[in-house]
Amino acid sequence: MKRSLSFFARRSSLLVATGAVVALGGCSSSAPLFLSDGRATTLVQCPVGSDSCSQQATASCNGGYDVVRQSSESGTLSLIYACRAAAK
Structure with missing residues (x-):
């Protein structure tokens, strides 16, 4: 059975695209990090010298x-940062 070069090129492109989707999917589904006491951590980034990071953490954690x-x-x-547990 004779197959054209374009058939193999399309199939090769499909395999590369599928591999890329699988690889990128692994990046976006990483598990959150938790402290030993079970609290989830959050990463924020802001310009050095700004208080934006602390404002975000304060707002997020009440x-x-x-x-x-x-x-x-x-x-x-x-x-x-990790939010403090609510007082009981």
């Missing part, structure tokens, strides 16, 4: 949060 890790690189502050 005021109370703990800084898990903070770093800055190339003018961007990265803040990983």
Whole structure:
């Protein structure tokens, strides 16, 4: 059975496209990170020198949060925080 070159090119393109979708799907479905006490963490990024990161964390947590890790690189502050448990 004789197949044309375009048949193999289309099939090859389909395999590459399918592989790309599978690979990208793995990136977007990563599990959230949790602290040992079960609280979920959140990453926010903002310009260094701005209080935008702390404002976002405060708004998200209704005021109370703990800084898990903070770093800055190339003018961007990265803040990983966890909301404090609500008082009972």
